Amino acid sequence: MLLLILTENNEALDDEIEGAGGAGHLPRNPDGVPTRGACKQIKTSRIVRTTREKIRVLYNSVSRRATSSRVHSLLVHDIGAIIRSHCPMNMCYWRSISPSEKKDLMDEITTNFEISSKDSRLANYINRLYNGRYREFKAELSAYYKLRKSHEDALANPPLEMLDRGIDQWVELCNHFNSDKFKKASSVNIENRSKKKYNHRTGSRPLSYIVEEMAVDVMPTC
Numbered sequence: 001m002l003l004l005i006l007t008e009n010n011e012a013l014d015d016e017i018e019g020a021g022g023a024g025h026l027p028r029n030p031d032g033v034p035t036r037g038a039c040k041q042i043k044t045s046r047i048v049r050t051t052r053e054k055i056r057v058l059y060n061s062v063s064r065r066a067t068s069s070r071v072h073s074l075l076v077h078d079i080g081a082i083i084r085s086h087c088p089m090n091m092c093y094w095r096s097i098s099p100s101e102k103k104d105l106m107d108e109i110t111t112n113f114e115i116s117s118k119d120s121r122l123a124n125y126i127n128r129l130y131n132g133r134y135r136e137f138k139a140e141l142s143a144y145y146k147l148r149k150s151h152e153d154a155l156a157n158p159p160l161e162m163l164d165r166g167i168d169q170w171v172e173l174c175n176h177f178n179s180d181k182f183k184k185a186s187s188v189n190i191e192n193r194s195k196k197k198y199n200h201r202t203g204s205r206p207l208s209y210i211v212e213e214m215a216v217d218v219m220p221t222c
Helices: 042-051 069-086 099-111 120-147 151-156 167-177 180-194 207-218
Strands: 003-006 055-059 113-115
Touching (some): 099 120
């Protein structure tokens, strides 16, 4: 059996907008640093097909981290793919999505992962990952909205990632992005980020994994 022990810790924009007159993919990485495209769950499907076993997920209550950063990445990327493909985006916040819709979305991850439904700590961990990926996708949609010429232009040109969800979801999301409440919160967040003296950048791997590996490297051997 392929045993993968996972724990806590969180968290893709595509091509540039194709033109002012038509819908396009979400803008990817405003800093211009090359990044991977959106995950389509291909890697985990290949693992399950090869091993003929689902990837088993266990919660480590001591470290509260995945023991393997690679395995953690597989889980997070698949959740991101589920959010992009199936999650309703008209609720504005993950916490606002109905319990039944959340259950349907969380059931999707069990296609390739074996996750115990009896472990509440594991369920909370998975929920936090979904929340993080939801916020990330929403931020990408917000970036797309801001790149349009106007609110009306954004309404008329939804990104391709939103077309299958129906125009009503995009309209509600645009109205959310255009609200005074959202604009105020966005301005506060931008100001807070500008006050940071140091930006910690470790790529897609959580800093906790890097720290743990450094600790192992310096441990004395008997």
